[in-house]
Amino acid sequence: AAGVIQSPRHLIKEKRETATLKCYPIPRHDTVYWYQQGPGQDPQFLISFYEKMQSDKGSIPDRFSAQQFSDYHSELNMSSLELGDSALYFCASSLDDGQETQYFGPGTRLLVL
Amino acid sequence: KQEVTQIPAALSVPEGENLVLNCSFTDSAIYNLQWFRQDPGKGLTSLLLIQSSQREQTSGRLNASLDKSSGRSTLYIAASQPGDSATYLCAEGGTGRRALTFGSGTRLQVQP
Numbered sequence: 001a002a003g004v005i006q007s008p009r010h011l012i013k014e015k016r017e018t019a020t021l022k023c024y025p026i027p028r029h030d031t032v033y034w035y036q037q038g039p040g041q042d043p044q045f046l047i048s049f050y051e052k053m054q055s056d057k058g059s060i061p062d063r064f065s066a067q068q069f070s071d072y073h074s075e076l077n078m079s080s081l082e083l084g085d086s087a088l089y090f091c092a093s094s095l096d097d098g099q100e101t102q103y104f105g106p107g108t109r110l111l112v113l
Numbered sequence: 114k115q116e117v118t119q120i121p122a123a124l125s126v127p128e129g130e131n132l133v134l135n136c137s138f139t140d141s142a143i144y145n146l147q148w149f150r151q152d153p154g155k156g157l158t159s160l161l162l163i164q165s166s167q168r169e170q171t172s173g174r175l176n177a178s179l180d181k182s183s184g185r186s187t188l189y190i191a192a193s194q195p196g197d198s199a200t201y202l203c204a205e206g207g208t209g210r211r212a213l214t215f216g217s218g219t220r221l222q223v224q225p
Contacts (some may be wrong), residue, residue, distance in 0.1 A: 033212060042202060043157070045212035056212055090157065092213075100162065100206065102147070102213060104157040 002026055004105035006091050012111045013081050021076040021108045030106030031055065032074040033102060034066060035090040043090060049074055050096070081112045114144045117205050119216035121156045127224050128194055134188040134219045136203035145206045147213065148177050148188050150199045157202070162189070193223045 005024040013019050025032050031050045035043040036059075045058035049068035060066070063081075070073045078085060088109050092102040116139045126132050136146070145164050149215040161170045161177040163186065169178040176189040186203055200220045203212035 039214075042215040042217045043204075043213075045214075048212060058212055088154075092157075099145070099162065101145075101159065101162050103159060103207070104149075106156040109154070 004091055004093050004103055006089075006105040006108050008108060009106065010109050010111075012113065014113055015080070015081060015083060015105035017112075018083050019078045019081060019110060021078070021091075021110075023074045023091030023093075023105060025072050025091075026073070027102055028078055029095045029103075030072065031094045031096065032068055032072070032098070033092040033094070034060075034074070034076050035092065035104075037088040037090065037107075038084075039087070040068075041087075046076070078110075083112050086110055086112045114207055115143075115214045117203060117214050117216040118202060119201075119219050121219060122217065123220040123222070125222040125224060128193060128195060129221075130193050131189070132193055132221075133192050134139075134190070134201050134203075134221070136186040136188070136216055138184050138186075138205050138214075140205075141184055143181065143205045144211070146177075146179055146186050147187060147204045147206065148175075149202045149204065151218070152199050160201075188223075194222075195223045195225045197221060202216050 033048040034046040037043040046060040048055045088107045092104045094100045150159045163179040174191040200218040202218040204215045
């Protein structure tokens with residue numbers, strides 16, 4: 001069965017650079033979520049989209065922005081990167097079927113030097 | 114604001130033992146509760162999801178229960194194996210496509 005795809009899987013950036021993370025949800029899923037998991041931390045919710053509109057917002061820094069496109073894939077744009085942005089970034093998708101189980105992608109590991 | 118707590122933070126058991134992982138949440142108005150497995154540096158694998166109207170869910174050697182009134186969920190692993198070694202996270206889902214609130218996880222080590 002198709003799963004959530006994230007790219008790239010690994011990313012190394014310098015401080016103050018920008019990064020773009022991509023997420024391709026499971027086919028037919030209409031909701032995408034972004035989470036950030038710092039070293040030794042539990043995942044923290046950043047932002048979500050439903051039918052290409054922002055659905056919910058968590059602890060996403062102002063330096064970050066995200067959107068969902070017409071094909072339902074989503075991109076997380078991160079600017080002015082800081083050392084503390086080094087983390088595993090997960091994308092999850094769900095279907096509005098009453099259960100809304102969230103299925104997670106493998107994550108993008110971002111290292112900011 | 115929902116808070117999710119998992120106890121113990123770490124657990125080491127010999128192979129073959131049955132074990133229980135605990136998850137507690139502060140707001141009983143939950144939509145669903147999911148249990149995940151995470152291997153070091155890897156992604157999250159969904160194990161079981163319990164809707165708020167359900168009491169338990171089973172998959173193979175795993176059984177998850179939910180008691181909304183007491184704000185608790187447990188994950189029961191039968192006949193543990195070394196391959197079960199991982200971090201287990203529970204997460205509470207609010208209504209209407211809301212984000213999951215995660216516990217800090219239980220790191221399980223099953224000794225061969």
